[in-house]
Amino acid sequence: MSYTAWIISIGNELLIGKTVNTNAAWLARKLTLLGYNVRRIITVPDAEEDVVEVFRDAVRRGVRVAISTGGLGPTFDDRTSEYLAKALGRKYVLNDEALRMVVETFKSRGLELTEPRLKQAKMPEGAKPLPNPVGTAPGIWVEEGNTIIIALPGVPAEMMSIFENYVEPKLREIGPRLHFVERSITVKGVPEADLAPIIERGMKMSGRVYIKSHPKGHEIRSPLVEIHVYASAEDARGAEDEVNRVINYLITAIRERGGEVLSG
Amino acid sequence: MSYTAWIISIGNELLIGKTVNTNAAWLARKLTLLGYNVRRIITVPDAEEDVVEVFRDAVRRGVRVAISTGGLGPTFDDRTSEYLAKALGRKYVLNDEALRMVVETFKSRGLELTEPRLKQAKMPEGAKPLPNPVGTAPGIWVEEGNTIIIALPGVPAEMMSIFENYVEPKLREIGPRLHFVERSITVKGVPEADLAPIIERGMKMSGRVYIKSHPKGHEIRSPLVEIHVYASAEDARGAEDEVNRVINYLITAIRERGGEVLSG
Numbered sequence: 001m002s003y004t005a006w007i008i009s010i011g012n013e014l015l016i017g018k019t020v021n022t023n024a025a026w027l028a029r030k031l032t033l034l035g036y037n038v039r040r041i042i043t044v045p046d047a048e049e050d051v052v053e054v055f056r057d058a059v060r061r062g063v064r065v066a067i068s069t070g071g072l073g074p075t076f077d078d079r080t081s082e083y084l085a086k087a088l089g090r091k092y093v094l095n096d097e098a099l100r101m102v103v104e105t106f107k108s109r110g111l112e113l114t115e116p117r118l119k120q121a122k123m124p125e126g127a128k129p130l131p132n133p134v135g136t137a138p139g140i141w142v143e144e145g146n147t148i149i150i151a152l153p154g155v156p157a158e159m160m161s162i163f164e165n166y167v168e169p170k171l172r173e174i175g176p177r178l179h180f181v182e183r184s185i186t187v188k189g190v191p192e193a194d195l196a197p198i199i200e201r202g203m204k205m206s207g208r209v210y211i212k213s214h215p216k217g218h219e220i221r222s223p224l225v226e227i228h229v230y231a232s233a234e235d236a237r238g239a240e241d242e243v244n245r246v247i248n249y250l251i252t253a254i255r256e257r258g259g260e261v262l263s264g
Numbered sequence: 265m266s267y268t269a270w271i272i273s274i275g276n277e278l279l280i281g282k283t284v285n286t287n288a289a290w291l292a293r294k295l296t297l298l299g300y301n302v303r304r305i306i307t308v309p310d311a312e313e314d315v316v317e318v319f320r321d322a323v324r325r326g327v328r329v330a331i332s333t334g335g336l337g338p339t340f341d342d343r344t345s346e347y348l349a350k351a352l353g354r355k356y357v358l359n360d361e362a363l364r365m366v367v368e369t370f371k372s373r374g375l376e377l378t379e380p381r382l383k384q385a386k387m388p389e390g391a392k393p394l395p396n397p398v399g400t401a402p403g404i405w406v407e408e409g410n411t412i413i414i415a416l417p418g419v420p421a422e423m424m425s426i427f428e429n430y431v432e433p434k435l436r437e438i439g440p441r442l443h444f445v446e447r448s449i450t451v452k453g454v455p456e457a458d459l460a461p462i463i464e465r466g467m468k469m470s471g472r473v474y475i476k477s478h479p480k481g482h483e484i485r486s487p488l489v490e491i492h493v494y495a496s497a498e499d500a501r502g503a504e505d506e507v508n509r510v511i512n513y514l515i516t517a518i519r520e521r522g523g524e525v526l527s528g
Contacts, residue, residue: 015302029280042306076463
């Protein structure tokens, strides 16, 4: 069973550089900690052609989980739910359960049930609404073939609240039951290019540990490099031991090379 | 002539949620201001299959400009240049001009020209290196069919410096010569759903203005919504007038509806 995940970010504001995509980083972190292998983050505009295409791609390629953010609000271009129905070849219908959620939210606050609000209860046929503890638009959970598609609002507080309350527990249940383990060290005084052979030898010490260097300072004048070591494994303890073994090797080799290890 | 652009972000650190993709937002903003239509931001892991696929897709679909970040460093998984050569079906060769840049950088700093450093001078055949004023890895400019592919380092200071000095002037020259004009207002006291019909009428006032609302406060209890109005047009003055006309309409309609316009 493959546990690949895609994150689909919908919104012109991301493509014109008005907004930094913090939602995607947050979801990527969550999915990684749940043991999923996030293979793509794809940002598309609020346009039918693009949104339909990316959902279809995720299903066609058998991605296990595709999570989208954005396009569930009340305005004219919030049409993720409609495009998702189209991508799946399903009807776009008023969902009874979603309607109850939406009606309840508005009635309890004495707000009118206008057309833009009612729209938030329309979903692809067969979808399951996810309650929104913070806002009004329910999230959407729908399965097609091997793929679970989850559509969440773009407002970070709403996205996070639906995810933590109604998505995370389910994804943990059906998930790969892997543990993500990581450690970082920061190295001063050795250019990244001179760390490269050390890192390569560290990689060869373990089949499941990945090492990535992140230059922080000025490459030549005052090199400062973070080295991030991580692994996903069924047994957390074994993975931890392996990460530590690699980290210890790196620290020793870097000190021998004259580098200073600042943290770790 | 189409002026679509893709941003391709390469790096596992983005997919495990370790790093927020600020590079993509910065590039998206730059490209938008140059008049390009950024249609996709795609994040892929440091893996041959994924990097080759996304470069091939960009060329196959005739994207005008595809800019990648990441994978130009000295470590084992910095292989963007090699994968790009593969995607284009070209040889991966030592580039004379790049070699001169790399040798000069290292010699002037008294550093050895090691294998990981030499790798940074290898490029797809026919590519042009872009000088790196901050670090050691040159950027890459290569054209295939209708598509210009530009590969930049992932370290933000290096990416920005190469872009501003050697990419931006060229993209402006060959670009669509469009002006991007924008204005925002912030509205207090009206839920987004009640702004929806006003925004829709605003959209219909102009064929080239786009309006997007961004909820900031709590949707029901204390609604605070930013409304962003923008346009790309050949004549900056005309676009500005149109954006202002739409903004003025929105302000009037929102005040009539009892909303408070905080800024703009």
